[in-house]
Amino acid sequence: MRRTHHNVYELIILPLYGVCENSYLDYRHHSDELLELFIQPPYIEVPLWLMVMTVKKMPPHEANRFFELIRTKMDPIFRKSSYPLTAEQLLKLLVDALTESIY
Structure with a gap:
């Protein structure tokens, strides 16, 4: 877990x-109730x-490598x-683009 957090x-x-890094590690110890006060929209979360x-x-x-492939x-x-674009159109185009790279 320590390596993952780092x-x-x-x-x-x-x-x-x-x-x-210390601020980030401290932030992880806040209670879920406190963190729920700061609702993030889905495009961020x-x-x-x-x-x-x-x-x-x-x-x-x-x-x-994965993120570079997606980019x-x-x-x-x-x-x-x-x-x-709609979400469905974007997903279809991305699947098509990823499928092309496999073959």
Whole structure:
């Protein structure tokens, strides 16, 4: 767990928020009731959850490879697609782009 917390801090928290590691580690000890007072919208909470869980389950270099793969697949989608995209359209385009890279 210590290594996971350190990896999450280095890869996500420090670049994103710029807080020191001790502040980040202290923040984890706040009660859930206190944290529930600061409701995050899904567009903030879900990407952070995804990044944390990816770093937790993968070595940092593999997590970086995964995020770079997603970025390289999303960039052409955003450049070529008409706007506004729906969630279903974006998911379909991403699945198509990822499927093309497998074959």
